[in-house]
Amino acid sequence: MVRKTKKPGIRILVTFMLMIVIVSLVYTTLGNHQILEKEYGDRTTPVPPSKIEPDPSISISSDKLNSPNAILIRLKDRIILMQKNSEKKIYPASLTKMMTAIVAIENLPDLKEEIKLTNSTFQGLYEAGASMAGFQPGEKVSGIDLIYGVLLPSGAESCIALADKIAGSERGFVKMMNKKAADLGMDNTHFENATGLHSENHYTTVKDLAILLSYALQNDTFREVFTSSRHSTRPTNRHPDGITFYSTMFEELNIQSIADGKILGGKTGYTEEAGLCLASLAQVVGKQEYILITAGAKGDHHTEQYNITDALAVYNSIGK
Secondary structure, eight states: OOOOOOOHHHHHHHHHHHHHHHHHHHHHHHHTOSSEEEEETTEEEEEOOSOOOOOTTBOSOGGGOSOSEEEEEETTTTEEEEEESTTSOBOOGGGHHHHHHHHHHHHOSOTTSEEEOOGGGGTTTTTTTOOOOOOOTTOEEEHHHHHHHHHSSOOHHHHHHHHHHHHSSHHHHHHHHHHHHHHHTOTTOBOSOSSOOOOTTOBBOHHHHHHHHHHHTTSHHHHHHHTOSEEEOOOOSSOTTOOEEEOHHHHHHTTOOOTTEEEEEEEEEEETTTEEEEEEEEEETTTEEEEEEEEEESOOTTSOOHHHHHHHHHHHHBTO
């Protein structure tokens, strides 16, 4: 008796249909992940999800905040726990310097190398009312001390000195900043300078700044500087005893703290157009780390610091 065999064409068709089903299942599974991930070089950089439900463990409503723009993220898994106008355009003021610092860290081959500040380093900064770290023209400063000068006292001259060293000019350095922003998926960000001085075309969102900070904190040098309350520089040719910097955020906090944890570090920002801004990192409830970015709060350096008030209120509300 001759046994009939199935035609090869049928087997091929069945195999093809099974492959389509498997691919569809994989695509659906990946699409449902809460955390989007973006490849950057040899590292995977998590990017916060675009939509989530409010977290019931946060007892304060975003409507109660002084800041019109805010986002709270759990750092471990980049889950957004609270947001308020997080994708609306803001002016970042000195929060810009987080990008300045991470680009400098990643592009300086030797952080101990001395960099000379020239007269041109300071050009226009005093006239613009920029905050300064206290270095002088002709001073030779190590790269790492300049980075501390960027993030702690928010020194504009430190930003320009690093930009000139790395890219030959601030303009060239800003191109690197914008490229980094694009690489990280900061799609609603554009930088015009390295200092955060106001410009209509210098903007971002608190969500983009959260992407930036969550990335930068993976860098050990950035984290060390960002979480320092003070730093004394090495002796220089202009300051034989060095300069001691104090974090603008920790100065504003004074002795204020959160009940079930501590604020580990942060960067303040202010211009008249940007309002009071703050990017902070805190450890709360079970040693979980959280990032909070707020922007646009009313007030200035002479009023209550509503950016600090909001940070304390949000961190104290976690787990309550």
